[in-house]
Amino acid sequence: MNNRAGHYKSNLSGEMAYKSFMPNPLPPTPPIELTEDIVSLLVKANSQLAVLESVATRIPNVELFVSMYVRKEALMSSQIEGTQATLEDILDPMLDANTNCNVADVVNYIKATEFAIKRLQTLPLCNRLIKETHAVLMEGVRGQEKSPGEFRYSQNWIGGQGSTLKNARYIPPSPDDMLDAMSDLEKYINADDELDALIRAALIHYQFETIHPFLDGNGRVGRLLITLFLMEKKILTTPALYISYFLKKNRVEYYDRMTEVRIKGNYEQWGKFFLQAIMESAEDAIATIDELIVLHDANVAIISKLGRAAKNVMLVFNYLESNPIIEIRKTAEALGITFNTASSAINRLVEAGILVQTSDTNRNRTFAYEAYLDILRKGT
Numbered sequence: 001m002n003n004r005a006g007h008y009k010s011n012l013s014g015e016m017a018y019k020s021f022m023p024n025p026l027p028p029t030p031p032i033e034l035t036e037d038i039v040s041l042l043v044k045a046n047s048q049l050a051v052l053e054s055v056a057t058r059i060p061n062v063e064l065f066v067s068m069y070v071r072k073e074a075l076m077s078s079q080i081e082g083t084q085a086t087l088e089d090i091l092d093p094m095l096d097a098n099t100n101c102n103v104a105d106v107v108n109y110i111k112a113t114e115f116a117i118k119r120l121q122t123l124p125l126c127n128r129l130i131k132e133t134h135a136v137l138m139e140g141v142r143g144q145e146k147s148p149g150e151f152r153y154s155q156n157w158i159g160g161q162g163s164t165l166k167n168a169r170y171i172p173p174s175p176d177d178m179l180d181a182m183s184d185l186e187k188y189i190n191a192d193d194e195l196d197a198l199i200r201a202a203l204i205h206y207q208f209e210t211i212h213p214f215l216d217g218n219g220r221v222g223r224l225l226i227t228l229f230l231m232e233k234k235i236l237t238t239p240a241l242y243i244s245y246f247l248k249k250n251r252v253e254y255y256d257r258m259t260e261v262r263i264k265g266n267y268e269q270w271g272k273f274f275l276q277a278i279m280e281s282a283e284d285a286i287a288t289i290d291e292l293i294v295l296h297d298a299n300v301a302i303i304s305k306l307g308r309a310a311k312n313v314m315l316v317f318n319y320l321e322s323n324p325i326i327e328i329r330k331t332a333e334a335l336g337i338t339f340n341t342a343s344s345a346i347n348r349l350v351e352a353g354i355l356v357q358t359s360d361t362n363r364n365r366t367f368a369y370e371a372y373l374d375i376l377r378k379g380t
Helices: 036-056 062-080 087-091 101-119 127-138 175-189 197-211 218-232 244-249 251-264 267-303 307-320 328-335 339-351 370-376
Strands: 006-011 018-023 325-327 366-368
Touching: 018 175, 018 197, 036 197, 036 267, 062 087, 062 101, 062 218, 062 244, 087 101, 087 370, 101 127, 101 218, 127 175, 127 218, 175 197, 197 218, 197 251, 197 267, 244 251, 244 267, 251 267, 267 307, 267 370, 307 325, 307 328, 307 339, 325 328, 328 339, 339 366
Parallel strands: none
Antiparallel strands: 006 018, 325 366
């Protein structure tokens, strides 16, 4: 079967015979049809991203807020793959002692995101960067035996538990074809193209997921690729967009839309879905930032009335905006203050109604910035 998106190729023979899908290089031929619906969504999505960029510049302690956004995106992207973890799990101040394989997956995604964004400052978005990011994602977690940082040397497939090449839902390109396809994708990512960057991001994500170049971690790397591409094209200056919230809500449709491209070559319906995802994700991020700014300003006003104690309380409060669940000893160590100073500041925040004690044990008491967490919990 041949269509606009690619064709199936026969591999091996006899009992071992199977067919894998080989995608055509991007951009599609004939070109994406910019229908009225697509153009309308494109205008709205770009408009919302411009607003998000503007709003992001008003965030107090922008790096602290962005670190929380990265954690939320990491959590939801991992949840799409079946990871069982909560926001509280990955924010646990005693994470080192309490970690499990699910939480470790999310923590590694956070590390991979931070690594890739920093690497993007010295390296273009290329296969080398993608492989290096994958190595960070898979280091020391489930799937670490599946060639971290290396494109696969064997055939993979997508299907239910226990599925084989004979009954798989989808079989990506063979290893040799995969290398050719990834080389073509790398060229497209770095080529000049008149298509809008959001349409290109949609095509790149689809193509990466279709190629499935790794034995594990393809979904997470592919979703991170969206953010990295938009940042490289200067559409985003910070990773404040968490598109996995929309994709998690619409998980079945997300997969079905990509399958539709492979079966019928219909890139347009995928493009519309992707633009809707960008638009709604940007709207949600804007609303979240607005809520967080209002909360920040209200609590700063409360702290400013604490007289001589305000300085140390403010120090701890700023720490809360990237660590909304805290423990006294670790907070003191992180801020370079004494245990008693940290304890006093935290007690002041509890008295002010900003912090809530969440554990009753005298040792390793934990406190949560509940109002902040309530805003960030949406969708998780």
